[in-house]
Amino acid sequence: MKGVKRVCSECGVENEPREVTLHLERNGIQVEVVGVPAMVCPCCGQEYIAAPVSREVLKVAEQLAEGLEATRSMFARAPAEPPSFRHIVLALA
Numbered sequence: 001m002k003g004v005k006r007v008c009s010e011c012g013v014e015n016e017p018r019e020v021t022l023h024l025e026r027n028g029i030q031v032e033v034v035g036v037p038a039m040v041c042p043c044c045g046q047e048y049i050a051a052p053v054s055r056e057v058l059k060v061a062e063q064l065a066e067g068l069e070a071t072r073s074m075f076a077r078a079p080a081e082p083p084s085f086r087h088i089v090l091a092l093a
């Protein structure tokens with residue numbers, strides 16, 4: 001992920017504001033974050049995301065994965081089957 005730039009550093013073309021989807025993995029859990037504001041190069045598709053935004057996205061993804069791990073270990077001690085989901089989609093409003 002790169003910081004926000006008005007112009008693509010690869011092509012020199014002006015970037016466009018768009019919403020992108022980020023795919024992250026924490027502790028073997030896929031976290032998909034939908035609707036992340038970014039600047040995207042219309043030429044090569046390079047995504048530029050503001051540092052505070054990517055920091056926030058990483059933090060939320062980490063908390064989600066940690067929460068899921070805690071839930072799993074709770075289930076592991078109970079006779080019930082642990083939750084089997086491995087993929088979380090997080091949509092930003």
Ligand SMILES: [Zn+2]
Nearest residue numbers: 008011041044
């Ligand atoms: Zn480009």
